[in-house]
Amino acid sequence: MIAFDNSFARLPERFYTRLDPTPVATAETIVVNDALATALGLDRDWLNGPQAVQVFAGNAVPDGAEPLAQLYGGHQFGSWSGQLGDGRAILLGEVRAEDGALRDIQLKGAGRTPYSRGGDGRAWLGPVLREYLVSEAMHAMGVPTTRALAAVTTGEQVARETLLPGAILTRVARSHIRVGTFQIHTARQDVEALRTLTDYTIARHWPDADGPAGLLDAVVAAQAELIAQWMGLGFIHGVMNTDNCSLAGETIDYGPCAFLDTYDPQKVFSSIDRMGRYAYANQPGIAIWNLAQLATALIPLMPDEEAAVADFTTRINRFADLYQAAWVRVFGAKLGLADPTLEDADLIQRLLTLMAGEALDFTATFTRLGMGEMPPALSAWAAEWQRRRAGDWTDRMARANPTVIPRNHRVEAVIAAATRGDFAPFHEMLKIATRPFDPLDETRAPYALPPEPTEVVRQTFCGT
Structure with a gap:
């Protein structure tokens, strides 16, 4: 079983809404993450049962869980959206992992909540497999x-542009507290x-x-x-809204994320990022x-708000x-x-400029350099x-440069196969x-x- 803690549920109820997940028709396991289960101190036999x-x-709600949907707000593509919140996710509770820290266990795609804003509260299979692959x-x-931690099919269809197979992801996080969690209470x-949350x-x-x-x-x-670290992998988050910025410093919400193939600092994949706000090169500024x-959300906690603005500006500028x-x-x-050292910045930047000008593949270029291929x-x-x-530069490069990333066309091929009922490509890619x-x-x-020219992925899509 799972030994829940539920510290967030002990906060006042204006931080969340208590509700159970919405049951589904027929649940079947796609995958369970045994290694993560061990790190969380969970019973692996039970998890696979x-x-x-x-x-x-x-x-089913396990004993000790206190399911809830968290409240937050946020800026989306630079505009204040007001109240948001978990529109399709239910936090079951927390467990204390082997490292002594709490970890949230959340079901993503678990049904409608008071924060769904007209959405169906569900997830379809493609984004669930994408997030599983990319996050791991x-x-x-x-x-x-x-x-x-796990992914299951639901035996139900989810309506997007067409009817698609439904799925639910069990997500684990240090917490799901976001910048937007603070913003809504300031607003x-x-x-x-705000003081309690801080x-x-x-x-x-x-x-x-x-x-x-x-x-x-x-x-x-x-x-x-x-x-x-994102930049070093050619990773593009795709939707860096304030409700997707974790206070724990984790990457969260792998919606329309993607990895660079050809190096292009202005590259955008997300279908909803029409102005390129979250392009690869823009991520530090965002x-x-x-x-x-x-x-800004923390300012009301300070005794002298005018002095706090100046102080906080200095602290932000340290970034x-x-x-x-x-x-x-x-x-x-x-x-x-x-x-x-910082003196190496010019050497690095000149390489990236050459890579962009020659349309070189980001990951493969570093792999080839590490193998002595020029x-x-x-x-x-x-x-x-x-x-x-x-010194041992080849060893250092081997430790710093992945030979394989979740390339976009490979992820799309896995999703296409799984949509037809074939999960073998997913399991093979996950191992690699x-x-x-x-x-x-x-x-x-x-x-x-x-990718071959016919395999190039030009857009990725949010699961909602």
Whole structure:
């Protein structure tokens, strides 16, 4: 069974609505994450049994759970959307993992809630498999992220552009507290709720933080590290709204996410990002914008609001230096540099400029460099790189550069097969994508190939 804690449910009820998941017709397991279950201290035999399937589908509420949908607000594509909240997700509760920290267990696609805003509260199979694959691959690549504990089919159809098979993802997170969780209480001028939420978030995630200012510092630093890691993998989140910005510093909500194939810093995949707000190169700037919204939300807690605005602005502006240092460290490791410094930024940027100009594949270029293969377009640049690298540079590059990422066309092929009832490609890709740094062999090599012209994915779509 699951030993729940439910600390969020002990907060006042203006933070959430209590309700059970909506049952589904016929639940069948697609996959259970045994390794994550072990890390959470869960009973693996139970998790792979018939009772757990019913829990993952929302047909049964386990003992000790206190299901609820969380309230939050947020800016979406730069515009204030007011009240949002879990429109298709139910937090079952929390468990204390083997590392001593609490982890949320949430069902995504578990039915309508008071925050559904006209939506059906369900998820279709494609986005569930995408989030499972990508979040577990991101974890394997060392990126802070929500994770996937299980995925089940529901035996029901979900209406999108057409009727599609339904599914539910069991998601695990350090918490589901977002920038938007703070914003909604500031918008409602509920300072008491804001203070309670701040104290709770500090106690849960940043116990060394000193009040709202310390919380802001901690989140700024965590986001700087996170976005630098995204950039180092060519990852595009696709929908960096404030309701998708985690106070725990994790990647959350893999809706229209994608990875770069050909390197293009202005690349956008998301079908709903029509103005390119969340393009690859814009992600650091958007992180600053989101953090500014968090700072604004915290201002009412400060005794001197005018002084707090100036102080918080200074704290937000630290992101630039923190991010630049993290970016150089990430890309320096990708180039095998033993002790990358800010002086290496020019070397890194010139490589990226060449990659963009020559339309080189992002992941494959670093893999080839690490194997000693030199794309002709990089030969002049490589002379300086070779002078800068030293020691076991190939080992450093092997540890920093995945040979396989969840390439967009491969993910789409997996989804297409699963929609026809064939889950074998999903399971094969999951095994490969969760060992991203293994050397290429006969089995892995096809997953490292860029798409053929007919396979190129030009748009990705939000599951709602």
